[in-house]
Amino acid sequence: MAANDAYKTRLIDCDAGRRMGCQSFCCRMLVRLKPHEMEKPADGTPPKSFIDKDEEGYCIHFDKKTSLCGIWEQRPEICREYECNSDFMLQVALRETFCNIVELATKAASTYIPAETYTFIPEIEADESED
Numbered sequence: 001m002a003a004n005d006a007y008k009t010r011l012i013d014c015d016a017g018r019r020m021g022c023q024s025f026c027c028r029m030l031v032r033l034k035p036h037e038m039e040k041p042a043d044g045t046p047p048k049s050f051i052d053k054d055e056e057g058y059c060i061h062f063d064k065k066t067s068l069c070g071i072w073e074q075r076p077e078i079c080r081e082y083e084c085n086s087d088f089m090l091q092v093a094l095r096e097t098f099c100n101i102v103e104l105a106t107k108a109a110s111t112y113i114p115a116e117t118y119t120f121i122p123e124i125e126a127d128e129s130e131d
Contacts, residue, residue: 012084017121018067025093026084027062027069028053028101034077051076057100085120094119 018024031051038047052060061070069075084090089104091113098104 011124013122013124014067017084020119020121021094022084022090022121023093023098024058024062024067025089025098025101025104026082026087027059028057028104030101031059031076031078037076088113090121091118 014024033049033051038049040047054060054062056064058064059069061075062068063070069079089108092108092111093104095113096104096107096111098107
């Protein structure tokens with residue numbers, strides 16, 4: 001299996017997640033770039049190590065009209081590797097309203113959700129996820 005194939009094996013159905021109430025919380029998380037993904041500025045300053053956020057706290061590549069990633073094919077490795085169903089914050093996001101990622105994290109710090117009550121966002125079937 002090629003390195004990129006691993007990213008295709010477990011794609012989450014983000015449309016289903018939003019319908020379930022995740023509120024696209026992962027698109028508000030800090031996205032740290034790996035060293036080989038950082039663009040070196042021409043002026044010699046250190047490269048930026050993260051993806052910028054808009055005024056509402058969403059990734060600048062998140063299209064709020066379509067709820068899609070604007071750089072899906074070139075998204076950072078951390079985005080390709082992220083698996084929301086293993087993140088406790090998804091469970092909180094599905095149960096609580098929040099305005100920003102800090103508010104969600106604060107709610108998560110004081111929330112107990114038994115594992116047997118977890119809700120999971122469905123995965124896209126492998127044949128549907130072909131690029």
